[in-house]
Amino acid sequence: MKSAVGHSVPVALYLGLILVPVLLALDRLIFVTGSNPIEAMFQLDEHPLAIEAVRFTFLQATYSAILTLVIGFPIAWWLGRYEWKHIGLIRAALTLPFVTPTVVAAMGFLALINEGGILASIGIDLRNETGIIGSFSSFLGIEHSGQIIALLLAHAWFNLALVIRFVEPKIATLPPRYEEAFRMLPVGTSPLERLLRFWWPMLRTPILSAFVFTFIFSFTSFALVRWLAPEFWTIESLMAIEGGAAGIPGYREDVSLLVLGGATLQGIVLLAALGLAGRWQQKQSYEIELVSEHHARKNIGKPGLLQRFGILSSCLFALAPLFLMVLSSVRIRDRTSDSYRWSTEAWSYAFDGNLTYASVPDALTNSLVYAIGCLLVSCILGFFVAQTIHSLEEKNKPKLARLIDLLSMLPLALSGVMVGLGVLLGILKVWPAMFSWYALPIIPHAMLTTPFVVRILLPAMREIDSDYEEAGKILGYDGGQRFFRIKIPLLKPHLVVAAALSMAFSLGEFGASWILLRSGAWGTLPVLVDQLMSRPKYFQLVEPIAMATATVLMCITFLLFVIAERFRSHQGGGF
Amino acid sequence: MSLVLDQLNVRFDENQVIQDLHLELASDEIIAILGPSGCGKTTLLRAIAGLQTHDSGTIQLNGQHIEQQPCEMRGIGMLFQRPVLFPFKDVLGNILFAYKRKKDRNMTEVNTIIEEMGLKGKESQSIETLSGGEAQRVVLIRALLTNPRLMLLDEPLSALDVDLRRKIALEIRSILKSRGIPAIHVTHDPAEAEIIGDRVVHWNELQPGDDDEE
Numbered sequence: 001m002k003s004a005v006g007h008s009v010p011v012a013l014y015l016g017l018i019l020v021p022v023l024l025a026l027d028r029l030i031f032v033t034g035s036n037p038i039e040a041m042f043q044l045d046e047h048p049l050a051i052e053a054v055r056f057t058f059l060q061a062t063y064s065a066i067l068t069l070v071i072g073f074p075i076a077w078w079l080g081r082y083e084w085k086h087i088g089l090i091r092a093a094l095t096l097p098f099v100t101p102t103v104v105a106a107m108g109f110l111a112l113i114n115e116g117g118i119l120a121s122i123g124i125d126l127r128n129e130t131g132i133i134g135s136f137s138s139f140l141g142i143e144h145s146g147q148i149i150a151l152l153l154a155h156a157w158f159n160l161a162l163v164i165r166f167v168e169p170k171i172a173t174l175p176p177r178y179e180e181a182f183r184m185l186p187v188g189t190s191p192l193e194r195l196l197r198f199w200w201p202m203l204r205t206p207i208l209s210a211f212v213f214t215f216i217f218s219f220t221s222f223a224l225v226r227w228l229a230p231e232f233w234t235i236e237s238l239m240a241i242e243g244g245a246a247g248i249p250g251y252r253e254d255v256s257l258l259v260l261g262g263a264t265l266q267g268i269v270l271l272a273a274l275g276l277a278g279r280w281q282q283k284q285s286y287e288i289e290l291v292s293e294h295h296a297r298k299n300i301g302k303p304g305l306l307q308r309f310g311i312l313s314s315c316l317f318a319l320a321p322l323f324l325m326v327l328s329s330v331r332i333r334d335r336t337s338d339s340y341r342w343s344t345e346a347w348s349y350a351f352d353g354n355l356t357y358a359s360v361p362d363a364l365t366n367s368l369v370y371a372i373g374c375l376l377v378s379c380i381l382g383f384f385v386a387q388t389i390h391s392l393e394e395k396n397k398p399k400l401a402r403l404i405d406l407l408s409m410l411p412l413a414l415s416g417v418m419v420g421l422g423v424l425l426g427i428l429k430v431w432p433a434m435f436s437w438y439a440l441p442i443i444p445h446a447m448l449t450t451p452f453v454v455r456i457l458l459p460a461m462r463e464i465d466s467d468y469e470e471a472g473k474i475l476g477y478d479g480g481q482r483f484f485r486i487k488i489p490l491l492k493p494h495l496v497v498a499a500a501l502s503m504a505f506s507l508g509e510f511g512a513s514w515i516l517l518r519s520g521a522w523g524t525l526p527v528l529v530d531q532l533m534s535r536p537k538y539f540q541l542v543e544p545i546a547m548a549t550a551t552v553l554m555c556i557t558f559l560l561f562v563i564a565e566r567f568r569s570h571q572g573g574g575f
Numbered sequence: 576m577s578l579v580l581d582q583l584n585v586r587f588d589e590n591q592v593i594q595d596l597h598l599e600l601a602s603d604e605i606i607a608i609l610g611p612s613g614c615g616k617t618t619l620l621r622a623i624a625g626l627q628t629h630d631s632g633t634i635q636l637n638g639q640h641i642e643q644q645p646c647e648m649r650g651i652g653m654l655f656q657r658p659v660l661f662p663f664k665d666v667l668g669n670i671l672f673a674y675k676r677k678k679d680r681n682m683t684e685v686n687t688i689i690e691e692m693g694l695k696g697k698e699s700q701s702i703e704t705l706s707g708g709e710a711q712r713v714v715l716i717r718a719l720l721t722n723p724r725l726m727l728l729d730e731p732l733s734a735l736d737v738d739l740r741r742k743i744a745l746e747i748r749s750i751l752k753s754r755g756i757p758a759i760h761v762t763h764d765p766a767e768a769e770i771i772g773d774r775v776v777h778w779n780e781l782q783p784g785d786d787d788e789e
Contacts, residue, residue, distance in 0.1 A: 470626050471659040473646040475672055475721060485672075489663040 007391060010384030011404055017381070018411055018447055021419075024426030028247045029260040040261035041268075047242075047258040053233035054265065057219060060148070060234065064155035064218035065211045071156050072163025073207070075314045079164065080171030082303040084311070091164070092565075093315045098161035099561045100322065100554060101508025102223035103526040107533075107550040108321025109154045109228055110543075111328040113146075116340065118324065126150045147229040154224045157317065159214040166206035166213075174202065176300075205280045212277040216270055220415035223510045223526070227533065235262045240417040240515060247425040259425070263418050270413040322554065329547035335540055346544030350552075355542065356531050358521065360549055363528040364556075367507050370524060373442035374449055374506035375499050381446070382453025382498065389454075390461040408454045411447050416511025419444040424515055438522060444512035449502040456501070460494035493567040500564035504557050525553040576635075577602045577757040578623070578725055583632035585615075585622045592618045596632070596781055600725075605751060605758045607772025609765060614778045616761035617656075620727045623759070624651050636724055652723030652756075654731035658710035660702045667698040669713055673720035681720075688716050692746070708739045715747065719754065726751060726758040732767060744770040 026037065033040055044050040075094065084090060097105065113119050113126040123131050126146035137145040182188040182198045225237045239262045245252040246259040303311070332343050353359025358366070385408050392401035411419070423444050428435050468490060472482040488495070510526040517527050532546035578600035585593040592615040600606060610616050621627035623634060625646030634642040641649050660669050670689070674680045689695055692712045697705070705713065711731050718726065728747070732740040748771045751758050760771045768775045 465659075467655060467657065467659045468661065470646075471655070471661075473626065474624060474651065474653045475675075475717070476647045476650070477675065478647055481675060486661065489661070492663065 007384075007388040010381055011388050014381045014385050014450060015407060017377075017443070017450070018407075021422040021426035021443070021447070022414070024430055025247070025422045025424075026260070026426075028425050028430075029256050032247055032249050032256045033253060033260055035257065035260065037260055037264040040257050041264045042261070043257050044261040044265070047238075047254040049233050049238055050235075050258050050262065053235050053238045053262075056232050057234040057236070060151060060155070060225075060229075060232075061215045061219040064152050064159070065214040067152050068156040068159045068163055068214045069207065069211055071314070071317075072160050072210070073167065074310060075160070076164045076167035077171060078303060078307040078310055080168040081300045082307055083301060084303065090311060090315060094164050094318050095161040096322065096558070097157050097318050098159065099504065099557065100158070101510065101526055101557055102158070102221070103508070103510050103529045104325065104550045104554045104557070105154060105158050105321070106223045106227040107328075107529060107547055108325040109150060109157070109224070110533075111324035111547065112321045113150050113228075114328075114543075116333060118320070144229070144231045147231055151224060151229040151232075154228055155214070155218045155221060157321065158224070159210075159217055160314070160318065162213050162217075163207075163210040166210040167203060170203055170206050178202075208280055209277045212273045216273050219269060219273075220266065220417075220511075222415075222417055222514075223530075226530075235266055236415055236417050236511070239263065239421060240511060243417070243421045243424070243515060246421070259421055263421070266415060266418060267413055270415070274409075274413060325547050325554070326551050329544050329551055332544055333540055346541050347548045349541055350545045350548040355535065355539070355545060356523075356528060358523050358528055360525070360528070360552055363523050363525045363549070364552065366522050367524040367526075367553075367556075370439075370441045370445055370513075371503040371506040373439055374445035375502045377442060377446040378450040378453045378502045379495065379499055382450045383457055383495070385450070386454045386457040386461055389458055393462070405454075405458070409451050411451050414447070416444075416448065416509060416513075417515060419447050420512030420515030422447075423512070441513055441516055441522075441524070444516065445506040445509055448509065448512065449505050452501055452505070453498045456494055456498040457491065460491055464490050496567045497564045500560045500567075504560040504564070507553065507560070508557055525549060529553070576600065577604070577637055578759075579633075579635040580623070581633045581635075583619075583622065583634065584630040585618055585627060586630050587618060587627075593622065593629075594782065598776075598781060600757050600759065603752070603755045603757055605748065605760060605771060605773050607760045607762060607768035607775045608778060608781070609762060609768045609775055610778025611763055615782065616778060617729050619781075620653065620729050620759065620761060623725075624653050624727055625649050650721075650724040651727060652718035652721055652725070653727040654711065654714055654718060654729060656730045656733055658707070658714045658731070660705075660710055660713060662702060664702070665698070666694065666700050666702060666705070666713055669702060670698075670717050670720065673717045685716075685720065688719060691750070692716055707734050708743055711735075711743065712746075715750070719750065719756075723756060726756050728758060728760040728771070730762050733762070733764075740764075740767060741770060747771060 029040070030036060033043075035043060044054060079087070079090065100108070111117060115125075115127060117127075119126060125131050125133050126149055129137050129144070129146040133146045133149070137143065142148070179194070179198065182194060187197055188194050219234075220236050221234065222236045222240055225232065225234050226240075239259050242255045243259050246256045248256075329346055330342055330344055331340050332345065333340050349355065350360045353362060385404065389401050389405050389408070392398075392404070414422070423440070427443070434440055464487070468486055469482060472486045477485065507524075508526060509524075510530070513524050513527050514530060517523050518530070523531060529546050529550050532542060532549060535542050537543060576599050578598070580596055580598040583593055583596040583598075584591070596619065608616055608619070618627055622629045625641075625644065629642065632642070633640060636649065636651070661672065664672070667685075670685060671680060686695075689698065692715065694709065694712055694716070697709065702710065702713070714731070731747075732743055735743065744767050747760075758771075760768070762768050762771075765775075
């Protein structure tokens with residue numbers, strides 16, 4: 001009985017945290033629009049921009065996923081097939097974009113494509129679409145094609161690590177004798193046949209999984225769309241910008257319909273994509289004996305010139321936007337003479353907060369408070385939810401365990417903006433007083449991070465040998481002593497990874513924070529970057545200050561990921 | 576008598592693994608139970624330790640019924656087939672797990688027993704650096720420091736090579752005898768049973784109906 005209560009309380013709290021805001025928001029939107037979510041989805045055309053946003057969302061997400069594969073697959077192939085010196089360093093460089101907060105990524109790409117930026121200086125002017133890009137736009141007859149190219153490139157840059165992390169290990173650890181055996185067969189003599197009939201079946205699942213996840217991230221991308229493709233709308237960006245007017249009876253019903261229908265459409269697409277990826281993974285769960293990656297690489301040997309050039313270029317591609325962003329914070333443009341000078345002035349302004357409500361230290365304090373709050377809520381709740389699922393599995397109740405496991409993953413099908421709007425329309429319109437509650441952003445951040453904590457801790461709990469628990473009992477330790485002296489220390493590396501990832505995610509979270517905080521005085525670092533970039537650029541330091549602020553955010557996020565990566569590589573396992 | 580098992584019945588899923596078992600163990604006595612793999616020896620030890628629930632029957636330790644007590648209250652030490660050492664602690668840290676509270680630690684006793692078991696100088700070593708024999712010694716030290724009323728040895732030497740097995744079997748017997756701790760040692764190795772046990776009991780004698788192999 002005691003254990004049942006112990007299990008149901010955290011699960012109920014967690015489900016409450018996820019479901020209450022979403023259900024309250026749904027209830028309000030259904031009441032205001034008089035339509036159910038499915039009806040609202042088919043009434044999206046009530047909003048003048050919605051249909052175009054839906055079309056652009058699907059198109060850009062599909063093209064982004066294709067471009068990411070086109071760029072990422074050769075890199076993963078070369079990395080996995082050849083012996084590389086400093087492979088750890090190469091992997092770290094290529095993974096960096098994925099752990100970069102989206103606002104930082106947007107600033108990095110702006111630094112790359114801006115007037116006076118490196119691309120413009122070689123004639124690729126994506127910002128003003130002159131020269132070759134202008135001709136390209138006229139040739140295709142697509143307006144603002146520079147913005148589309150910048151957005152697709154940024155999505156490919158951001159998601160490159162997904163392709164590499166999914167595909168490369170599979171190539172690197174496949175025993176060479178499989179390919180050797182295939183080469184001996186009549187069907188395996190030509191490279192094309194080997195690619196189609198050997199490598200494709202072997203790599204199909206990781207490639208398709210990488211495609212699906214890139215599609216999902218591009219589908220719900222907000223900061224990159226907002227800053228790199230300002231002439232276009234996606235469902236996410238349209239809901240974010242317009243959503244504040246939703247849920248008010250008798251006012252802008254089209255916006256309420258947009259939020260209800262758009263969120264339903266996004267939810268369905270995300271659930272379907274996640275379900276599809278899960279199904280593929282399950283389908284290819286047959287075991288192939290794997291060898292150490294060193295053994296497989298040795299078989300192929302050292303890379304040639306083409307491979308070296310490819311990997312070097314990809315590392316430069318991964319690092320350039322971040323490097324240029326840091327550079328842009330100290331490179332000040334003099335508008336009168338149209339020249340540049342080097343100065344740390346922008347950093348002083350950023351730390352003094354002369355242009356905004358909050359200075360960098362203020363925003364950093366807010367960000368850290370929310371991140372620590374999010375860490376506490378998501379790690380404690382996530383731990384007990386994982387513990388409950390594991391305990392049900394051990395008690396031979398797989399159906400209930402699976403149900404809670406599935407429910408715990410529900411927020412993965414919600415985007416940052418959807419969660420932010422859920423809190424805004426669900427909680428704040430019911431209890432408006434909560435608008436003045438400083439800790440409010442912790443709720444959406446915890447909603448978004450807790451599923452990751454569960455996904456990190458649950459496999460770790462399954463891996464713990466029951467012998468440790470029994471040894472504790474034999475030594476005379478009671479349940480509490482076993483928990484604190486044995487279980488927690490055994491899970492410590494995974495808890496550190498979960499804590500670091502929760503904090504890093506919360507620090508970089510933009511969609512929900514932007515919905516809730518953009519007009520308040522408790523802005524986080526990403527919101528501060530956005531506020532700065534939204535200011536008129538008459539003052540020459542505005543953009544460098546935003547770049548300096550984004551650099552601070554990038555450094556803290558990377559520090560947390562270094563901590564997480566250190567524990568993950570030493571202890572194995574994890575998300 | 577230190578331990579009396581009477582009419583002990585244990586089921587595992589639908590299988591009756593132990594049926595109406597009766598066993599008595601004198602004070603200070605070490606018995607070795609010899610039987611093939613899978614016959615139920617480990618289940619018997621786990622039932623005595625409280626790690627496995629029993630269906631019926633009684634377990635008395637030093638005249639006290641312990642069958643309803645949870646494992647951690649029984650005051651029994653146990654060595655498993657694989658030494659269970661906590662990876663987040665070094666050798667000394669693992670040994671000190673014998674004490675629930677810091678203030679209970681008796682470092683003189685700890686150092687004496689570490690020296691007696693030949694582990695002096697290895698206290699701060701990581702457990703991954705220990706050999707199989709050393710790891711079992713650490714577990715034995717930890718179990719002895721809890722002052723158990725009964726020691727259960729579940730084939731703790733099975734993973735060691737023959738020479739080392741004989742050596743550690745002699746050490747275990749010697750240390751249990753010197754401390755007057757009664758013990759049940761289960762094994763499928765007759766030579767090991769002869770070394771450790773004051774008397775050797777065949778599983779068939781405890782469970783007459785059982786086949787040799789299950």
